Every structure is written in C-alpha cells, then in structure tokens.
Amino acid sequence: MTDRGGETDFDLLRFGNLRIALLHLDTGAIDLLGNMDVGKNINPQWAPDGRSLAFVSDRTGINNVFLYDMVDAQIYQLTNMFTGVQGITPLSPVLTWAPQADRMAFVYYEDGQYSVYSLENPRSLRRSPYRGPSAQPVVTLLQAEAPPLVSPAATTTALVGTGAASTLHATSAPASIYRSAAGFRPSALPQPAESSAAPPPVTVRALLDSVTLALPDTNEFTFRPYKVRFTADYIARPTVGYQRDNFGRGVFGGTAVALSDILGNHTVVLAGSINGRIAEAQFLGLYVNQSHRLNWASGFSQDPLYFYGGSDKTRRGDSLVSTTRIRRFVIRDLFAESSYPFSRFNRIELGVHAVNLAEATLSLLTFSDTAGHVNDQQLVQDGGPSATFVQPSIAHVHDNTLFGYVGPFAGSRSRLSVSPAFGTWQFTAGLVDYRRYLFFRPFTIAVRGLMFGRFGRDADRFPVFVGSTELIRGYTAGSIRNHECSVNGPSNSQTGCAALDQLVGSKIAVGNVELRFPLTRSLVLGFLPVGFPPIEGAVFYDIGMAWDDASTVKWSRTAGDDPVLVRTPLRSWGGSIRANVFGLLIMRFDYTKPMNRELKHSYWTISLGPTF
Secondary structure, eight states, rough: OOOOOTTTTTTTTTTOOOOOOEEEEOOOOOOOSSSOOOOOOEEEEOOSSEEEEEEEEEESSSSSEEEETTTTEEEEOOOOOOOOOOOSSTTTTEEEEEETEEEEEEEEEEETTTEEEESSGGGGGSSSOOOOOOOOOOOOOOOTOOOOOSSSSSEEETTSSSSSTTTEOOOSOOOOEEEEEEEEEEETTTOOOOOOOOOOOOOOHGGGGGTTTTOOGGOOOOOOOOOOOOEEEEEEEOEEEEEETTTTEEEEEEEEEEETTTSSSSEEEEEEEEEOOOGGEEEEEEEEOOOSSSSSEEEEEEEEEEEEEEEEEEEEEEEEEOOOOOOOOEEEEEEEEEEEESSSSSSEEEEEEEEEEEEEEEEEEEETTTTTTTTEEEEEEEEEEEEEEEEEEEEEEEEEEOSSSEEEEEEEEEEEEEEEEEEESSSSEEEEEEEEEEEETTEEEEEEEEEEEEEEETGSSSEEOSSTTTTTTOOOHHHHHHOOOSSSOOOSSSSSSSHHHTTTTEEEEEEEEEEEEEEEEEEOOSSOOEEEEOOOOOOOOOEEEOOTTTTEOOOOTTTTTTTTTEEEEEEEEEEEEEEEEEETTEEEEEEEESSSSSSSOOEEEEEESOOO
C-alpha cells in the first residue's frame, strides 16, 4: 500500500488515497496499479497463480473485496456487503488467500461482532469489470399528471427517467410494481437478464421518486396495547448471617433489587436490611413512572438512627451495673414526588411526605462482680415520644451546567423550595441555593450562595451543622473538639462546647468562591499501561454562619458576648486538590486556614464526592 500519486505533496503535507503498487525487488522500481484513484485500497493478497491479486476497497462506500487482474489491468468486484469487510481499526488486516487450497478468508462486521467467512475459488465470482457509479437522474412523479398504473386497455407506458427498457404493461387486475436499478417493471413480468457488473449504489435522492408507491395497507396492521413486564436491571449481592454468644443471638442481612420495563418508563426498587430486630430494619420500596412528561414516584421507607445517650455505673448489692444508653429514632416515611420540566434546564417539583418518628431509649445493663467478671447482660427498652406530621413541598430547579471530571465548570444552577409541616410538629423549611460557574479557559470561577432555615414552633428540633467540608471548610467537629473543647462548656450549651455551639442552628447561610484550574491534563505511568484523568486544583474562600431564634446575629463579636447566643460569620481560605479515581469516586484534599478560631493553624481534610 502507498499514498503515491498526484494528490500527494510532501511540501504541503498533503496525502492522497491509499493505492496498491508493485515493488520490483531487482530494480527497486515502484509501479502503481491502474484504477486506484478512488477510495481506500488496502490489504492486497496474491492469487495462487500470481496473475491477479485481491484487495479491500471502500470505493462503493462500503468495504468490499475486489480482484485486480494483472493481464487486462481491470478490477472486478467479488463481494457486495451491507456493513463491510473491516476490522477493529481502519487499516486492520481482514483478508487472506491460501495459495494451495485456493481459499479466501475475510472478516465481516455484523451484529456488533467480527465474523470470519471463507470462499472456495474466489475468482469464480468475477463478472464484468467494475465501473464506478454514474450520476443518477432525478425523477419527479407529479401525482396529478401521472398516468394510471391500471388501465382497461392493454398499453405500454414508459416512465420518464427510467430508461427506454423500463415499461409498464397495464392490465385490468391490480398491479404490483417492482423497482430495480434499471427502473420500474410489473412484478408479474420475468426479471431481465442481470448484468455481470455489480449494480451501482442507489442514492436517497434517487429513491425519492417512488416514496409513495406500493406502500403497505395500514388497515392490515395489528395494534395491541403495550403491556408492562418487569425484568431485573440489577440485584445487589444478598448477605445473610447469624450470630450467637453467651448473652443472646441475632440475624443480619440485606439485599436490593431494581426492576424496569423494556422502555424504561416504569421502575420498581426494593431494598432492605436487618441487623437484629425487625422493628429496626431498614427498608425502601419505590415505584417510578416516567412514561409521560410529568414524572412521578411514590414509595415507603423506614430508617433507624442511633445516637449515644451517655453511660454511668451504679452498685446493686454485690454487683456493679454499667449502663450504656442509646437513643434510637425510627423514621417511617410514606411519600410521593413529581417533577414537571418546562424545558431541558428548568423544572418544577412537587411532593408530599407523611412522616412518623418513633423515639426510644435502649439501655444496655452489664452486671459484673467486684473482680470485674461479667455475669449477665440485659437490654432494656424505654419507649419515648412519637411524632407524626405531613409535609408538602414545592421547588423550582434550574440547571444548565456542564460537568468535568470532578464537578461542573460552566453554566449555573439554582433551587428555590418551600416545605411546611403540619401535625405533631409544626415548622416551615425554606431553601435558596444559587451557583454560578464562569469559564475562562482553562480557569473557572465558581460562586455559591446558600441559605437554609426552619421557621416556626418546632424549628429547633432539627439542628443543622454548618462546619462540614461541603459548606465551610476549616471548622470540622473533630478538629474543634480535639483542640478547643478541653473545658466544659457553659450551662446553656447544646453540645457541651461553646466553639461547636456556634456551628449549630436551625438556620444557616453560606457563601463560597473558588478559582479552579487544571494541575495535570494527562498523567500516564511509564511502566504500566495506566492513565489517570486530569487533576484539578483550586483556591477558595468560605464564609458562613448558623443561628436560631434565640441567637443574636452580629458581623463581629465584642468582648463579653456569649459565644452561644451571639453568632458571627465564620471565614476560612485555602487550597484544594481534586481527582477522579478511575470513575469510581472523587477525592478532595483541602488545606484550610480558619480565620475565626482560637487555634488558627492550617490543616488538611480529605473528602469524597464532587465539588459544589
């Protein structure tokens, strides 16, 4: 194969199509074979007698096998494929010719697979020399002026543009028309002798002259209603276990199943897990309907939550009783959600939740003797208050962002929502979240403003912590508790530490600004065929605060202000590195310097998940 020819110019770095050429080993001369000016001509294979060679060419628009005769210098088409004789790459070898067996094998791409076919004596498929396709005439049939296909008198009508040999012999019976490469003919007439040359391809423009001929009768179609049949999309690996010791026994396990129909309009999700007691089992049953523009879902969920409630030791006679208390909340939620898109970027969401929250205190009593040997254990459950409320919600969502490897880099996102609650607990939750991404290649300026709060009689029942790495970096609970909670907090403290109290409230406000830029575009290990996606860096500034109805909000705290009651904005700045780990997860490494802590040392945090 070579790109030699008149179209190749090495000075302009312009190269022609691939051709077949002969290299004379004795003189070093190169002779280009004729009729190679069209298409890509590759993979030449000599015939057993050396008087011809086979090759693959896409001169017809599809890769086919051709034969070049060295005697008459003509090309003959041997195959006429639908998808093509081709391999994985455009120049992959796909053809071979066994010299002794006179058998040819080639690769044919069909149904998404590469199949190998063989031909005995392939030269027997040779017909007339190949001629390139000629321009097809444009034929227009005007319905008002077209002669009838059926006439009471036997006539011969020639169709304009189909050639003189194409005639229609009309009869009094219904006519069936066959369209061939040569033109139209009644199906009752015998097929004319076919030419040995391969027929030229039919273009879409040439087919437009007969789009209304011989259409099927729609009255004969059978219409049946679509029936929804669910099949499994995936099944999470189930786990089943049993445990027993000297103080009791229990079972644990869980699985998840997702089902959908063939169109993906209906989805059912069932998931559950148990760890000891059925009353504390985790369960989710969900049905999603996406068959119309209004998408909706309904289901039921149960989730247990556990919180440490303290411990103590008492003496009962000769036994020492150690008591560990755990507060348990079981949240049962019957819900319905819907989403209606106004466009690709804007939608409205409606929903309603009927929630029951049951509280209990689990006390684990451990009895031991004076020597410290455990004699017995008991689990005592004390029922607590139960609350039930109904919470409708409405939200407007906008999102036209473009995502990169670790998060969005262009566009904007916003969400405005209101959700009041009625019942045992009464409150109203509101959210305003706006994010903007300004892309200046290769930099992105990301800005976020967020305000969330609960208002009403029971707003303080759901405190929110603002010190997570998703909101304000540099104020994580672990860092503050280890360095700034060495003494007991004031009597009105919620957490026992005044530094943590300023991060907890029924309302929060957060602002973030980031300058994002690529650190590496392509990282490839030299000794392993492994490439890592680009790594992103960022410089950020965070500001935010949390407060409740009893708090006093100030821009800065003065001497003598109670840190629990007086809330001021908390600020931090630093740098960040983000990486997408093979598409499995996104890791973020933040080096943050807090500006409103007693200990203002910078420190590292590691987080998982995309950026805001």
